[in-house]
Amino acid sequence: MIDLSVNIAGVEFKNPVMEGSGTFGSGMEYGEFVDLNRLGAVVTKGVANVPWPGNPTPRVCEVYGGMLNAIGLQNPGIDTFIERDLKFLQDYDTKVIVNVCGKTVEDYLEVVERLGNEAVDMLEINVSCPNVKEGAIAFGQKADALYNITKEIKDRAKQPVIMKLSPNVTDITEMAKAAEAAGADAISLINTITAMKIDINKRTFALANKTGGLSGPAIKPVAVRMVYQAAGAVKIPVIGMGGISNAEDALEFIMAGASAVAVGAMNFHDPYTTIKVIDGIKEFMEKNKVSSIRELIGCVK
Secondary structure (H helix, E strand, O other), X not given: OOEOOEEEOOEEEOOOEEEOOOOOOOOOOOOOOXXXXXXXXXXXXXXXXXXXXXXXXXXEEEEOOEEEEOOOOOEOOHHHHHHHHHHHHOOOOOEEEEEEOOOOHHHHHHHHHHOOOOOOOEEEEEXXXXXXXXXXXXXXXXXXXXXXXXXXXXXXXXXOEEEEOOOOOOOHHHHHHHHHHOOOOEEEEOOOEEEEOEEOOOOEEOOOOOEEEEEOHHXXXXXXXXXXXXXXXXXXXXXXXXOOXXXXXXXXXXXXXXXXXXXXXXXXXXXXXXXXXHHHXXXXXXXXXXXXXXXXXXXXX
């Protein structure tokens, strides 16, 4: 009997595979391709207290080994999200993790409080958005700002809180420790890496925003390194992501210390990637006579 279940902050997942926020909608777009019941969790697209239009186009482009995006967290706002997205997900036997975004602490807290009595298993707090009250420095790039917002959210949240960390920092362990010290129940990493592409024929930027977030296979080695460092620095669970294309990639993250993994950009390339990863992990365990996925978590020291 192969046991794929993992427990993160008291929440039991049937397997350690979910998808990365912003790459799957809230499951509705992929429901006709993927049996959502098979996923450990569905992680929703970022939701804010009010609708966000996102950035001007073009805001997505392909690059070697991945893609750049500068969507700008376009979303319909919390009211529509609760009425439409959460209602849709209630029909499936999977955990629901809601990704929360905002521009100020108050924005985040409003969404967290609105979700307090909803059918939500965990909250993932996206701290990569500019904090306008901190002089446009992202919460996730400044340890004291990360500590403060984590603490305030934990004081209000009714569900366990995952802080999603930015890789655009000098020392990922400093950020991981700040989140843990403030009471975070788990951390997830990495978010996209700030990058740029120039269209040489048009002699301009490929994205209207000039820069975008790099995701896809190109960032995987960086992500594995950061997950390993973060997992070694904190005692709370880590959810790893960044360029996962197959089960082998996912197992790298798990062996580096991740209790669960999220598939992101590859959903655009192959909508079945999450299911293939789940099946591939199980096949690896059967082949290597590993009875529980927990035997593999952090086995590489």
